[in-house]
Every structure is written in structure tokens, then in C-alpha cells.
Amino acid sequence: MSTQQKHKKIVLPIVIGAIVAIVIGVYFALAFASFNASPIDANNVQGKIGVKEFEEQRDIAIQEARRFILESPTFAFDGLIDTLQVEYVSVMESFPVQYNIEARYTSAHAGFGNREGQMLAQVLTPHTVKLIVSESRVISAITDKDWDEMNSQFIQRLSDLDDLSMQIAPVHDYDSFIDALEKKGITAKVVEILEDSSFSVPTIVISVNGENLQVYEFSSATEAQNAALLVSEDGTEIGTSIIRWIDTPHFYTQGDIIVLYVGHTQEMLNLLESLLDKQFAGM
Numbered sequence: 001m002s003t004q005q006k007h008k009k010i011v012l013p014i015v016i017g018a019i020v021a022i023v024i025g026v027y028f029a030l031a032f033a034s035f036n037a038s039p040i041d042a043n044n045v046q047g048k049i050g051v052k053e054f055e056e057q058r059d060i061a062i063q064e065a066r067r068f069i070l071e072s073p074t075f076a077f078d079g080l081i082d083t084l085q086v087e088y089v090s091v092m093e094s095f096p097v098q099y100n101i102e103a104r105y106t107s108a109h110a111g112f113g114n115r116e117g118q119m120l121a122q123v124l125t126p127h128t129v130k131l132i133v134s135e136s137r138v139i140s141a142i143t144d145k146d147w148d149e150m151n152s153q154f155i156q157r158l159s160d161l162d163d164l165s166m167q168i169a170p171v172h173d174y175d176s177f178i179d180a181l182e183k184k185g186i187t188a189k190v191v192e193i194l195e196d197s198s199f200s201v202p203t204i205v206i207s208v209n210g211e212n213l214q215v216y217e218f219s220s221a222t223e224a225q226n227a228a229l230l231v232s233e234d235g236t237e238i239g240t241s242i243i244r245w246i247d248t249p250h251f252y253t254q255g256d257i258i259v260l261y262v263g264h265t266q267e268m269l270n271l272l273e274s275l276l277d278k279q280f281a282g283m
Contacts, residue, residue: 061133078108112147172255214260235282252276
């Protein structure tokens with residue numbers, strides 16, 4: 001056999017191997033990219049985080065979300081392990097970095113939570129779980145927009161609040177907002193009043209159901225609306241100031257006031273929406 005023929009026999013397997021490696025690499029890259037956020041998002045969030053660190057944090061967040069679902073009451077009761085898939089991951093502009101993760105799976109029966117001892121419909125039931133992961137820990141997990149996995153209870157719907165809303169006067173200023181809360185059986189306590197504010201009026205910090213709300217009262221509804229125009233759509237900018245929230249911001253306005261809730265509790269979001277309508281800015 002000539003030297004040239006030997007050379008061809010050696011080179012051919014190397015070329016084939018290289019092609020196979022490239023194909024496999026592209027396959028896994030595309031598969032992984034289907035539910036991963038862009039590393040550029042991390043730079044927008046923190047400004048200093050590198051691509052490698054972002055990818056590591058994202059992967060840890062996905063693993064934590066998957067672990068939480070596997071141990072959650074609904075899945076642990078009758079979830080089918082082969083059906084669990086992470087469908088979507090996005091990073092929020094907050095610090096610490098938070099990840100919105102959406103996963104799907106199928107249960108062998110209808111219902112939520114631990115259903116031991118209950119009469120169950122034996123029917124394959126698909127579920128969608130939306131989680132928020134912060135600092136490698138799940139801080140919110142809602143299944144099918146109905147069930148709070150962390151507290152094992154149904155989410156209170158706006159329709160559940162409708163009966164009370166008929167008896168509550170519309171909110172138009174700070175006093176009517178506090179009155180509306182009290183008529184719902186909720187005590188609002190003033191924590192502090194800060195002259196330092198993102199707007200032209202003081203910040204009134206109140207405690208509602210163990211969480212803080214920031215209320216800004218203006219001299220008129222027109223001034224409140226003008227101030228609302230200063231807030232970016234995602235709530236991370238007010239005028240020329242860029243703000244890194246410790247949790248998810250939600251801005252509401254009604255009459256003379258702007259109300260800011262920085263958090264993710266579904267009950268609080270439902271409450272504020274029932275009194276102040278949908279948020280005008282935030283995540």
C-alpha cells in the first residue's frame with residue numbers, strides 16, 4: 001500500500017469524527033437554547049456579571065425549579081416524571097437576579113396538592129407551573145394560575161372579591177385607598193414617611209398583610225398621571241434614574257395616587273388590581 005493511500009485512510013476517520021462532533025454539538029446547543037435566556041440579559045441586569053457566571057446561575061435556577069416541582073404536593077402525589085419539561089426561562093431586571101421559569105407536566109388524576117383520601121377523576125391532567133427563582137431558591141410557584149404550591153392553597157380570584165367591591169367606594173386618593181383596604185378587612189399601618197422619593201412627593205410606606213407598599217399622593221389626578229409617564233414600561237426607570245429592585249416592581253395609579261408594590265405574592269397582586277385596576281408599569 002502506498003504512503004498516499006495510508007494517509008487517506010488515516011485522514012478519513014478523523015474528518016468523519018469531526019463532522020459527527022460538530023453535528024452533535026449543534027444539536028445540543030439548539031436544544032438547550034430553546035429554553036434558555038440570552039447571556040446579554042444578565043449584563044443588562046447586573047452590569048458586571050460575565051457570560052460564564054450567568055450560565056452557571058441560570059442552570060442552577062433551572063435545577064432548583066425542577067427539584068421544587070418534583071417535591072411539590074401536586075407532582076409528588078401523581079406527577080408523571082417522563083412528562084416534566086422546562087419550557088421557558090427568562091431573567092428579570094432585578095438584584096439579586098430572579099428567573100421566571102415555566103414548566104409543564106402531566107398528572108394521573110385531576111386536582112391539586114396532596115389528594116390522598118379524596119374521590120379523584122382518573123384522567124391524565126396537564127399542568128403548567130410558573131416559578132420565580134432567586135438566589136438558588138424558589139420564592140413563588142403557581143400551578144395553572146390557580147394553585148399556590150408553596151402554601152398549598154387556591155389563589156384568591158378577583159371574582160371572589162367582587163361581592164365586597166360593590167360596597168366599596170372607588171379609590172381616588174390616599175384616604176379612600178386606606179378606607180377600601182379596611183372595608184376588605186385589611187389593616188394598613190403606616191411604617192414611615194420618607195421625604196426621599198422617586199417622585200416630587202414624599203413616599204408613604206404602609207404595611208399590608210405583612211408586606212410593604214409605597215404610596216405617592218399628588219395634588220391632583222393630572223399630576224399623578226404626569227408622574228406615571230416618567231416610569232418605564234418594565235418599571236426599572238423613573239425619569240433619568242435607573243433602579244435595581246430587590247424584587248419584582250408593580251406600579252398602579254388611581255385618582256391622585258401612585259401605589260408601588262415590590263414583590264410577587266399573587267394575593268397582593270389580586271388585591272391591588274381589584275382596587276386600582278391593572279398595573280400601568282412593572283414586570
